[in-house]
Amino acid sequence: MNEWEKLCPVEDIPDGSQKLFPLGAMDVLIVHQGTRYYACSNECPHLGENLEGCEVSGHIIRCNGHGFKLDLSNGKCITEGELTLPIFKVEVRDGWVCVQV
Template identity: 30%
Template sequence: MVEFVEVALVDELDDGNMLMSNINGQEILVARVGDNYYGADNRCPHMGGNLSGGKLEGTIVTCPRHHSQFDLTDGHVIRWTDWTGLKLTAAKIFKSPRPLKTHQVKIKEDKIWVMID
């Protein structure tokens, strides 16, 4: 079932920051960039790193584990890992690049709502 779930108050998330909310066992990342809010799975699709513990630069989130990067506007891969050479080739063979799942976000009555399924 697809539904919007309240995850936080607007005042709880400053510009340029992220937070993680656990919704029915699903970790959801919420980020604020200016007046825009973005939602995505909190776990990196590369190796499961905690994205809310990573770095946010504009709409690009960097995983703290292997430095994979994703654009929160649509989840596309910016960088699969910062590895190089044979290590990068092997990483792409065993775990091919795939986008971060994003979630629609809406603001209603000073609350942040995220669509989950």
């Protein structure tokens, strides 16, 4: 069964920002865009560049490595259909950003 991890108070990730959290062997990137939070692996499924700090527009993140676009809502790579970005469920609970890992 997957566990929910409390990451940080919502104030720590203002709208339009991102924050990286080491969780076990993986770095999870939380992205806050408008009313939505997204959680994904920090590792681009193309050649493994870090996604932290990459440009986000709506629910699309564009990897700085080679410009591939990834959909944060479902993990699909728009540029190369066979690639998938691991994504995680994320919720705000009692003022905390929580992720299911």
